[in-house]
Each structure stands twice: as C-alpha cells, then as structure tokens.
Amino acid sequence: MPYQITKDYISIGNSRPGQRLQNVEFIVSHDTGNPGSSAYANRNYFENVDPTASAHTFIDDNTILEIIPLNEKAWHVRYNVAADNRIYGEDANDAAIGVELAYGGNINFEEAYKRYVWYHAYLIDEYNLDPSSDIVAHSTLDPSRRTDPQNALNKHGISWNDFINDIERAYDRYFQGNEDITEPVVQGSSVDLPLDVGDSGQFVREVQQDLVKSGFNLPTYGIDGQYGPETKRTVMKFQRQYGLMVDGLVGPQTIDKLKEITNSSTLINDFPLPDVTLQRGDNGPGVKQLQRALKEINFDPKQIDGLFGPLTEDAVKRFQSMYTALANDGIYGPNTRRYIEMELDN
Ligand SMILES: [Zn+2]
Structure with a gap:
C-alpha cells in the first residue's frame, strides 16, 4: 500500500456516538469546508468541542486519519435530507462512511488529493463497492446546503x-494489481485554473453544462468540452450578470457562483417524483409529476394529463429498457424512480 492509514479515535461522545454501523453500502465524499485546517486539526476539534456532527476519516497532504472506527456510525449527513433514502434506501449515517478532504492554506492539494482518491479505492475494495454507483457527494445528498467536495475539487479543475x-x-492499479496502468493515477489535477481559451476536457464540459443550466446558451458549439471564444464570451456575460470581475477566465469565484446558481435549480428539485407505485390505469397529480419528469429527460409520454395510459406506460418502458437493473414492466416504483432521478441529476 502506498499510504498508511492512521487510526486515532476520538472519545465516545456527541461526535462519536459509539453506535454500530451494520453494513457499509456506500461512501459519502466531503471536504471540510474549512480551508487550511489539517486532518489533525479536525480531529482535535471533534475531540475537544465534541459537536453532534463528524465523519470517519480526514485526509490531508500527509495523513489519512480515521477518527471514528469504520464499524461505528458518524453524523456526516443530515437525517432529514431525502436523497440518500431515495438513492440508497437508507440514511447515509446508517449505511455510509464519511470521508473528508482537508484542503487550502498550507495543505499541498495534489498530495492530499492523491491520498483522498487512494482511500476511496481502498474502501471500494474493502467493502466490495462499485465506484460508479456507491460513491456520492455530500452536495448530491444535501444540495440546498452543501457544495462539497466539488467546492474543493473544482477549484483545482477536477470535476x-x-x-x-x-x-x-487507483482501484485497478493498487487493488487489482493492474500494472498496465502506468499513467499517473491522478488525472484530474491536470487542469490549471483559471480556465481560458485553449483549455479542454471534462472539467470544461461541466463548466459549459453549468453555464447552460444557468440560462447562458452556447448556440454555435454547444457543450463540446473546448474552451473557445464562444465559451469565453458566455463566461463574460455570466460574470457581468452576477457582478464578478469580467475577464472571461473561470477561476474559483466564477466556479463558486456557477455552483450556487446551478445547485439552486437542480432538476431533482424542479421535478419532484411521487413516492408511490404507479401503473397503467392509475391517475392523479402523482402521474402528472411522473409525466413531466419523463418529458424532461426526453422520454416523452406525449400527454401531461395525469392519466397513466398506454403512452405513459410506453415512456416508462422505454426508459427502463435503458438500464439492465430495471425490470422492463412499465410500472413506476422505487427503482425506476431512483434511475429517473439520477437522469434528472445529470
Ligand atoms: Zn460534507
């Protein structure tokens, strides 16, 4: 293992309730939201102040520090948010490990990020998880109040x-022994901020998506992952609208503002889905909500009339056929809901 894990647990109290975490089903990725505060500074805070919040592990540029045993619960996501129940069928605190990235100040971001990535891969291996579905951002679970860990990652050009x-x-390389992965494990940190004309890649694409979500269109080139003159002009319009320095460069302030605007208008909030099972023959406002959401993600049920007829059933089936995990039965239930919401969230 390229890194060591330090286990230095805080005392039982508000921050460490000592309750058993039965099954680890997913990971919630956080940043500390407190630039410059190291892993140990965080541990000291939770040990001494003992607030009723916490996370299992804090990672900075030289320490991977577990402050709560991984078989005990930590309070890292509010219980009354709905997204964790919707996506995973559980409250995060009861089924997830919370991992915090320390960043900013004197913390060397690249070193901290490498450890943060590696530790996620380690947990994936340890608990037999799937990185594409079993890692979730705190911001996804609590979008009205949280922006982590994208807050820290995006400032370094990492989507x-x-x-x-x-x-x-990192999982393939360190836990599957795939020696062929010779390129640097950490790809994400290759984009230097601020973004300017000539930059390209996934992070540029996400900035473009956020611009469009915020109502600033890219009519000629669209979301192409290339930071060209059109993107630059559009960034300048965005900056002008929100009172930022109008330089057409995407740095931390522009990123923060884009996140603020796009988080407040996530489609999940605009298209709340009913928490019931619906099928052909049903009707009512819940069916209408479902129809609106289907239309939004381009599985048009043709009529937004609150009647679950053959066209709505067909739209549900078409949607389900996209995912092997879904029964192709035209019945809307918790699983189909979860996948529609993931689609809305994209
Ligand atoms: Zn968080």
Whole structure:
C-alpha cells in the first residue's frame, strides 16, 4: 500500500456516538469546508468541542486519519435530507462512511488529493463497492446546503467525473494489481485554473453544462468540452450578470457562483417524483409529476394529463429498457424512480 492509514479515535461522545454501523453500502465524499485546517486539526476539534456532527476519516497532504472506527456510525449527513433514502434506501449515517478532504492554506492539494482518491479505492475494495454507483457527494445528498467536495475539487479543475475516474484507476492499479496502468493515477489535477481559451476536457464540459443550466446558451458549439471564444464570451456575460470581475477566465469565484446558481435549480428539485407505485390505469397529480419528469429527460409520454395510459406506460418502458437493473414492466416504483432521478441529476 502506498499510504498508511492512521487510526486515532476520538472519545465516545456527541461526535462519536459509539453506535454500530451494520453494513457499509456506500461512501459519502466531503471536504471540510474549512480551508487550511489539517486532518489533525479536525480531529482535535471533534475531540475537544465534541459537536453532534463528524465523519470517519480526514485526509490531508500527509495523513489519512480515521477518527471514528469504520464499524461505528458518524453524523456526516443530515437525517432529514431525502436523497440518500431515495438513492440508497437508507440514511447515509446508517449505511455510509464519511470521508473528508482537508484542503487550502498550507495543505499541498495534489498530495492530499492523491491520498483522498487512494482511500476511496481502498474502501471500494474493502467493502466490495462499485465506484460508479456507491460513491456520492455530500452536495448530491444535501444540495440546498452543501457544495462539497466539488467546492474543493473544482477549484483545482477536477470535476466529479474526473474524481470517480481517478478512483477507478487507483482501484485497478493498487487493488487489482493492474500494472498496465502506468499513467499517473491522478488525472484530474491536470487542469490549471483559471480556465481560458485553449483549455479542454471534462472539467470544461461541466463548466459549459453549468453555464447552460444557468440560462447562458452556447448556440454555435454547444457543450463540446473546448474552451473557445464562444465559451469565453458566455463566461463574460455570466460574470457581468452576477457582478464578478469580467475577464472571461473561470477561476474559483466564477466556479463558486456557477455552483450556487446551478445547485439552486437542480432538476431533482424542479421535478419532484411521487413516492408511490404507479401503473397503467392509475391517475392523479402523482402521474402528472411522473409525466413531466419523463418529458424532461426526453422520454416523452406525449400527454401531461395525469392519466397513466398506454403512452405513459410506453415512456416508462422505454426508459427502463435503458438500464439492465430495471425490470422492463412499465410500472413506476422505487427503482425506476431512483434511475429517473439520477437522469434528472445529470
Ligand atoms: Zn460534507
């Protein structure tokens, strides 16, 4: 193992309730939201102040520090958020490990990020998880209040997808013994901020997506992952609208503002889906909500009329046929809902 894990547990108290975590089903990725505060500084805070929040592991540029045993619960996501139940069928605190990235100040980002990526791969291996579905950002679970860990990652040109890709590569290399992966494990940190004309890649694509979500279109080239003159002009319009320095460069302030705007308008919030099973013959407002969501993700049921007829059934079936995990039965239930929501979230 290229890195060591330090286990230095805090005392039982508010931050470490000592309750058993039965099954680890997913990982919630966080950043500390407190630039410059090291892994040990965080441990000291939770040990001494003992607030009713915490996470299992804090990672900075030289330490991977577990402050709560991984078979005990930590309070790292509010219980009354709905997304964890929707996506995983459980409250995060009852089924997930919380991992925090320390960043900013004197913390060497690249070193901290490498450890953060490696540790996620280690957990994937340890608990037999799937990196593409079993790692979730705190911001996804609590979008109205949280922006982590993208808050820290995006400032270094790393998108959420970059991060997941880096974890998959680290897993292949370090836990599957795939020696062929000779390129640097950490790909995501290759984009230097601020973005300017000539930059390209996944992070540029996500910035473009956020611009479009914020109502700033890219009519000629669209979301192409290339930071060209059109993207630059559009960034300048965005900056002007929100009172930022109008330089057409995407740095931390522009990223923060884009996240603020796009988080407040996530489609999941705009298209709340009913929490019931619906099938042909049903009708009512829940069916209408489902029809709107289907239309939004381009599985048009043709009529938004609140009647679950053959066209709506067909739209549900077409959607289900995209995913092997879904029964192709035209019945809307919790699984189909989860996948529609993932689609809305993209
Ligand atoms: Zn968090």
